[in-house]
Amino acid sequence: MVVGSNILPKILVLSLKNDIGGSLIAQNTIFGWILSGPVAQPITSLSTQVIETMTDPLGDLLKKFWEQEEVSGAQTQTDEDTICEDLYRNTTYRRNDGRYVIKLPFKPESPNSMALGHSRLSAQQQYISIERNLEKKPDLQKIYAEVLEEYQTLEHIERTNAQEIIRDGKYFSFYLPHHAVIKPDSKTTKVRVVFNASKLFHSGLSLNDVLHTGPILQNDLMLVIIRWRLYKYVFNGDIEKMYRQIYVHKEDQDFQRILFRESPSGPVEDYKLKTVTFGVSCASYLAIRTLHQLPEDSKPKFPQVAKILVNETYVDDILSGGHDLNSTKTSVSQIIEVLKSAGYPLRKITANNRSLLNEIPETHLLDSEILQFHDTSTTKTLGIR
Known part of the structure; x- marks a missing residue:
């Protein structure tokens, strides 16, 4: 001592x-x-050196440990969260084909004290600059054009006029610059077009500045994976183009305008994005909130689906299962049917038992030979191989 x-x-x-x-x-x-x-x-x-210190490192470490292990309580709802929730409940509806239509949650200060300015000219200059860069990479340019052409084929964008919408000196339209993000390891979408709603234009404000972000509804990734591992039989699937399956109210679509042309020699044309757009700050909230609304609307017929969509989903990834084959098969069929009713196709489906995949079309599976293991047979879910 x-x-x-x-x-x-x-x-x-x-x-x-x-x-x-x-x-x-x-x-x-x-x-x-x-x-x-x-x-x-x-x-x-034995030479011993004693140093007096004013801190308590052991106490700090214990405190960090306790805080890390602490079970988080329910999040307190803010005024902004209440505004977003009230707006969603009062304005969201379903079309005849079952798809949801939502409104963008604009801040109450918009457009009076937070007004957008003109944005088309700057967006056009940026688009032409990106187009020049794409010309140096013909393969990427071709894929980029195909992605935006797919938007037209699926009717996720609509051609509009080149005039910005101005009322009482305030702008009620906004142009989103866009660029390519390359995902070489993706099995499906190698190139994703990302829209920049945070770009500042003439007024010094961006679209994201005048929108509420909305409450965080995303599940904790670790908890989702731990729950998934508790099941004996598991399945996993990805909601295809989840954000783009939700439509935006017609009066809000002009705030999601873009510029595009199929060929550098053709005229630059104006379009408006008709669906929830990745890059807009509230997109994540709107997408997950709509996914949570779906089981509310389907609960009487499919009671099991609510637990899956609310607790066993991470953004657009479904990770669920069961302790016996029959109940797991029921969950698979019900979740596919409920998602389909809202225009959500479940794709890249995998499971740890072949019988769970028997009634699913091969084109909807991630890999038809996923359970025929080879030395190089791997897949990834949420980044985990």
């Missing part, structure tokens, strides 16, 4: 013995006897 000299008098007891072992003195203390003095034979010594 190492003690400071300032507390030595406090631990001594009135008892002393001389000539211990021929040369040592023994002093009694409240902790027991201590020896001091010279020794005749050589001994191995």
